[in-house]
Amino acid sequence: MLEKGYIQVYTGNGKGKTTAALGITLRSICAGNKVFFGQFMKGQYYSELKASEFLPGLDMEQFGGACFVRGMPSEKDFEDAQNGLKKMKDVLISGKYDMVVFDEVNTALFFKLITVEAVLEVLDLKPEKTEVILTGRYAPQEIIDRADLVTEMKEIKHYYNDGVNSRVGIEK
Amino acid sequence: MLEKGYIQVYTGNGKGKTTAALGITLRSICAGNKVFFGQFMKGQYYSELKASEFLPGLDMEQFGGACFVRGMPSEKDFEDAQNGLKKMKDVLISGKYDMVVFDEVNTALFFKLITVEAVLEVLDLKPEKTEVILTGRYAPQEIIDRADLVTEMKEIKHYYNDGVNSRVGIEK
Numbered sequence: 001m002l003e004k005g006y007i008q009v010y011t012g013n014g015k016g017k018t019t020a021a022l023g024i025t026l027r028s029i030c031a032g033n034k035v036f037f038g039q040f041m042k043g044q045y046y047s048e049l050k051a052s053e054f055l056p057g058l059d060m061e062q063f064g065g066a067c068f069v070r071g072m073p074s075e076k077d078f079e080d081a082q083n084g085l086k087k088m089k090d091v092l093i094s095g096k097y098d099m100v101v102f103d104e105v106n107t108a109l110f111f112k113l114i115t116v117e118a119v120l121e122v123l124d125l126k127p128e129k130t131e132v133i134l135t136g137r138y139a140p141q142e143i144i145d146r147a148d149l150v151t152e153m154k155e156i157k158h159y160y161n162d163g164v165n166s167r168v169g170i171e172k
Numbered sequence: 173m174l175e176k177g178y179i180q181v182y183t184g185n186g187k188g189k190t191t192a193a194l195g196i197t198l199r200s201i202c203a204g205n206k207v208f209f210g211q212f213m214k215g216q217y218y219s220e221l222k223a224s225e226f227l228p229g230l231d232m233e234q235f236g237g238a239c240f241v242r243g244m245p246s247e248k249d250f251e252d253a254q255n256g257l258k259k260m261k262d263v264l265i266s267g268k269y270d271m272v273v274f275d276e277v278n279t280a281l282f283f284k285l286i287t288v289e290a291v292l293e294v295l296d297l298k299p300e301k302t303e304v305i306l307t308g309r310y311a312p313q314e315i316i317d318r319a320d321l322v323t324e325m326k327e328i329k330h331y332y333n334d335g336v337n338s339r340v341g342i343e344k
Contacts, residue, residue: 014323023194031341151186156322169203
């Protein structure tokens with residue numbers, strides 16, 4: 001249990017945002033905390049979903065795959081993200097968790113699947129001792145203003161540019 | 173087991189470098205890989221040391237606290253870091269691990285506890301299928317040149333600046 005919880009944001013175009021959220025989750029569980037890890041725009045296979053089998057006190061949920069057709073989100077993508085945000089609100093106000101991760105929420109905001117006002121309203125409900133982590137590229141200024149800590153992951157060099165695909169156990 | 177392993181670097185002044193290394197470790201273990209996580213310049217209590225109790229296939233080791241006296245490294249700090257690098261070399265060439273993390277190695281380089289030539293020599297021995305992660309501020313150019321992926325964690329906003337101390341389960 002923390003004395004006071006803050007709002008942390010991991011954004012930018014570099015590798016390591018969801019990864020850092022997983023790392024802080026691991027560290028938090030190691031300290032005996034309870035963590036909820038909610039993932040927007042994810043529904044396919046990710047190794048990290050197995051983490052809750054290993055880590056006591058970790059609950060994970062994915063809110064939909066967001067397989068945009070011709071680059072356009074479908075009605076279902078909007079519904080999934082909005083239902084995801086509702087779930088995150090319930091999780092946050094339940095006070096059951098010491099840390100609540102909104103993984104890829106910035107990306108969902110970028111694609112306008114949810115509104116920044118709706119996310120800020122949920123953040124307003126954060127219990128004092130709960131730590132909140134928000135990840136995803138393109139964090140809007142309103143989220144940065146609200147956060148206590150913001151790190152930009154900046155790509156200096158990436159092997160994707162050399163044609164290396166996303167690998168199980170590394171990127172997914 | 174990866175088809176091909178790369179060298180990843182997480183550097184910069186922002187929060188999330190060791191944290192990202194922990195996250196990729198968690199993801200890798202979830203995918204059934206074996207990971208060695210070696211920490212330079214760390215020897216005090218960190219929650220993350222408990223991670224190996226939860227995660228099968230994870231071995232962790234710390235190579236000394238580096239409590240510099242009046243900002244100067246002691247003889248023991250040099251020895252600890254150099255012995256740490258020897259251990260990392262043995263770990264790497266053993267081929268027992270799918271991923272090997274050199275946590276805070278860049279920081280040890282910055283303080284000249286070890287030389288960049290010695291680290292590059294160890295990296296030369298990397299088995300083809302082993303993924304290597306190097307973390308710490310101030311990654312020297314030679315390390316960046318050698319790496320396949322480099323992310324700079326850039327501090328945009330940090331609550332340390334508001335007087336928040338390092339917290340168990342969050343930063344340590």
